[in-house]
Amino acid sequence: MRKSALQLLQRLPGTLAPEVKGLRHLVSNNVIGGEVQSVVPFLHRKKQDHGAFNPKLCMSSMSFASQVPTVKTVHKDEPVAPKDVTSAEMIIARIPLALSALPPRSMASVQRSMASAAISDAQHAPYWVNHPYHILPPSPWPALAGFGAGVAALGMIAFFHSIPGGGALMLTGLLSTGLTSIAWWRDCIIESDMGMHTEVVKRNLIQGVWLFMASETSLFFGLLWACVHLGMSPNVNIQMQWPPVGIEAVGWDKRALVMSAVLAASYYSANVAMVAKDPKVVMGALATTFGLGVLFLGDQYLEYSTAPFNLTDGPYGSTFYMTTGFHGLHVFLGVCWLAACMAMYPRYNNPGVGMKGGILYWHFVDIVWIAVYGIIYVAQL
Template sequence: MMMTGMAGWFHAIPHCGAIMFGGLGATAMTAIAWWRDCYIESDYGMHTEIVKRNLISGVWIFIVSEAALFFGLLWSCVHLGMSPNVWIQMQWPPVGIDAIGWEGRALVMSAVLAASYYSANVAMVAKDPKVVMAALGTTVGLGALFLADQYLEYSTAPFTLTDGPYGTTFFVTTGFHGFHVLLGSLWLAASMANYARYNKPTVSMKGAVLYWHFVDIVWIAVYGIIYAAQL
């Protein structure tokens, strides 16, 4: 529902925007309800070692499925960049597009995510509750900083989503990654609140850190292909 609405919205089909946001809302409500149930089960001691392993396995399966989506998005960038057709003057980036380079905000965003990768690791291995809370808070703060920097990049970009295949692939791919940064930040914030209650790592916290590492690693590919290689 969400993806169908998004496809129609990109083609200016009436009411598809409402369908897209309706699907997004339904997905968000389902995720929130599931996470709530997981927290309730944990409170009542229903998470045995087998359940914990299965939950982490579910996170890994989710990460693999998301990796496949990013592979498709990045492959479209590589394909268009390595074999431009006559419709874009056999050139990539197309004529008239002032591409965003690897320096500037993109480099700052890379440094921010690299720092967040380290702070997330500290949160997992530290024994002192104060250090864990500080590391989680730092990671969430760095995620917010990344999103703010991305917003500034979008607001000053010399092209838009509708500026041909380059604008579409750039904004969809980087925006999709930014959406994952937002989800990861919210998940880490929820894990931080949960850690404050129990003063010990939980399955949710481990899953959130795994997911955050995935988001950081995907950015390496996004930065290398879209910003550095200009594909």
């Protein structure tokens, strides 16, 4: 009987190693005598039923120790119990698990619960193991941002058609959109601090910045195409001349050249902020880029205040102020983004998604200015 028990224990699966090891040790040392006869049939039944389910799925739900009584492991330093001792406390160890405190359950219910756990884990594993996203709670910011942008667009149209209250409506829409964006970004920062942004989420956020720049590219393409169309084929309403008669165009060698140099320098400083490792260098580069952006806005304000025409002076004035004004608005947004990066960077000393997106957006603003400067100022279109 002892020989057959040892052969059976050798063939048992490795997932039952902690319990089988102690049982095998006692059988080989003849510590267990007649009690083996009651254990062997149970082990035969376990061996036959082992192929009915996946042990990896069931191992965390119910261990082998919760189904059969385990045996004390005999160490070299401990005295071996005499062979003639039949006390259960000398042979059978108490199960050192929380399951031992539960009331006894039938073997059928144990196997049924193990199979249910295995099937449940197998069904839901692809959803909770391979899910790289975090579930957002209901948020009012997308709807409020869209509402504010729509109000701003209606106000701008009303302002262009000299409808009373159009300017105030446009400012209200812009203010609402700005406040909503700040609250939305605040929630994104909180989610990042809580560790909800996985690598997939971070990559999608950067892709969102790319999509935003693609939409803005379409906007500037339409504005610049209007300038090119009017400049290359002026109609009889403006005496077939561009710029129209009576309008002095803004030269390329004045403030526009200074603004181009400022944005070129900011392009370089933004690159330094992105690739630098020293936190002091990064903060200095961000501050430099921020300062150059503010200098560009100040220079553009001086250009508007000294220009010899205004927004209502025909198609030239409209296209000039709309194109350069929208670019100035994007520069203002980029400056605000850089200011937020400067406030957030000392907390982590690491260029996060916000800083990468901000510098990427700033490069986009610089590249758009090259097209604006070449078409409006140099080509005089």
